[in-house]
Amino acid sequence: MGEPEGATPPRSLAPSANTAIPAAMIAIIGAGLAGLSAARALAAHGVPVRLFDKGRAPGGRLATRRAEQDGVRLQFDHGAQYLRAEGADFATALAAAGAQPWPDAARRVGVPGMSALPRALAEGLDIVASRHVGRVVGEPGAWRVQHWDAREAKPGAPLPATPPVEDGPFSAVLVTVPAPQVLDLLPGYAAALGGVRYAPCWTVMASFETRLPLPDTLRPDGHAIGWAARDSSKPGRDGGTECWVVQAGPGWTRAHLEDRAETIVAALLGELAALAGAPLPSPRYAAAHRWRYSLLEASLGQPCLWDATQRIGLAGDWCLAGRAEAAWDSGAALAAAVA
Ligand SMILES: Cc1cc2nc3c(=O)[nH]c(=O)nc-3n(C[C@H](O)[C@H](O)[C@H](O)COP(=O)(O)OP(=O)(O)OC[C@H]3O[C@@H](n4cnc5c(N)ncnc54)[C@H](O)[C@@H]3O)c2cc1C
Known part of the structure; x- marks a missing residue:
């Protein structure tokens, strides 16, 4: 067998990496297949992207x-x-x-x-790993992302009392986490995402x-x-x-x-x-x-959501179907909408 996966840290920046952010840089929250797909497609168009993930390595539900x-x-x-x-x-x-x-x-x-698949697909991308994004603040075109050590912050729980690290400004924010976790970050989408249901x-x-x-x-x-x-x-x-x-x-x-x-x-x-x-x-x-979020029982029924005025986008398997390919296609659709 080869080298154990996960033993090598991903290409991750230090948590306080709020330096050298190009003006057009886009933040992508979630480095599962949807986030990786969006990132690769945007990068191929010359758009700089930075991914954030609470996992130690990219991949989300593609895990070993x-x-x-x-x-x-x-x-x-x-x-x-x-x-x-x-x-x-x-x-x-x-x-x-x-x-x-x-x-x-x-x-x-x-x-x-x-997990070798997302690791290969993440090659060359700028990924901030082991960081839980708890808030998106700022304004359209100048969003900032606040994140905490993922060992301290948990989905659905109150954010830690410790001050966050803030990255930005970003020209847009793309959120590619499971739909229920989108609402922790962007509660305004509750009505739009209300019909999405995952099986545990x-x-x-x-x-x-x-x-x-x-x-x-x-x-x-x-x-x-x-x-x-x-x-x-x-x-x-x-x-x-x-x-x-x-x-x-x-x-x-x-x-x-x-x-x-x-x-x-x-x-x-x-x-x-x-x-x-x-x-x-x-x-x-x-x-x-x-x-808690495994295969989908009810999807959004459209490839992604992109608000060009707010410069906020959403993607994930939950947009289309409970399959890895749906996550990939959703991320690609969002990148196309943005680019
Ligand atoms: C048990 C199980 C079996 C499955 N079997 C199959 C199968 O056989 N075939 C198939 O095609 N599909 C299968 N799937 C579904 C497939 O894994 C998913 O459709 C696909 O991986 C979803 O990708 P995604 O990028 O949309 O979401 P995810 O993979 O969930 O990625 C979301 C990422 O966001 C990160 N994240 C979440 N919240 C935050 C936050 N606040 N801050 C920072 N990062 C955050 C997570 O760590 C994660 O990496 C299975 C899933 C499960 C759970």
Whole structure:
């Protein structure tokens, strides 16, 4: 396997990087696929952009969790499982980022982990990582972005009492975070975004010392589990680690949304054992992650929102559909509207 992803800090500026901002520079809040797509398209038009993300690395829900247990390195794509490209733009981007087919020719994954894709797509971009943007202040054409250490600030919670770092002025601000989190920054969009709805998703990551008697992928009907996969069967992974990703369906997740992670691990591994038709061996590693915003149940129904007077734009998968390609297309549509 290659170098562990996430070990190398992204091309991030120091937090107090409020220097040398070109007059036309645009701030992009969120460096998931939508933000990266918008940034790349604007940069290709010669427009300077700076991205801000609360994550340690770009990618958002295209994520890879890494762990080490008893000297064994483990990894799990705990967000998006595989990507399909229906359009030429996304297909080209995936190919350029080194995506490979799995589990069939029509679907693609990042190698050696899903997070390798956004890392490649972010190459050369100006990204301020690990910073939670809590406020956008100023006026059209001269917006300033206030951000805090992402370890101190949490979505939906009051902003920390510590003073923020302020970056700007920016000629425009593009917000590419999930719709409910847009409202923390821009509450004026509550009516426009009111119809957007995400399903939550409890996800269990588990590794076993012996191979489970299951196929590499499962999508059972009418089951607590919506999707389960032998993550270690993806290309470029260590096939001997028997790493599994088990995602609960939206109904089950909602019914257990506030359960403790340990309860979720036990329950979903019990459901996986039922699918295997045999008790599972004790996992050498198991953890649960709760995605509050996973796949979309209701979208905005238009590619993006761009207010040319305010010079504020919005993009994300929630504009179009709950798929990575929709996020990419939405970011590109916003860049086209701005440029
Ligand atoms: C469990 C799960 C499984 C999925 N499976 C698939 C699949 O198999 N195939 C598929 O095509 N799609 C799948 N998806 C959906 C896919 O991951 C998304 O559609 C896509 O990644 C969304 O990209 P985005 O840029 O719109 O949003 P995100 O990836 O959510 O990016 C938003 C970014 O904004 C950042 N951010 C948020 N708030 C702030 C703030 N205040 N300050 C700074 N930064 C902020 C976040 O850190 C994040 O990086 C799955 C998603 C989940 C969660």
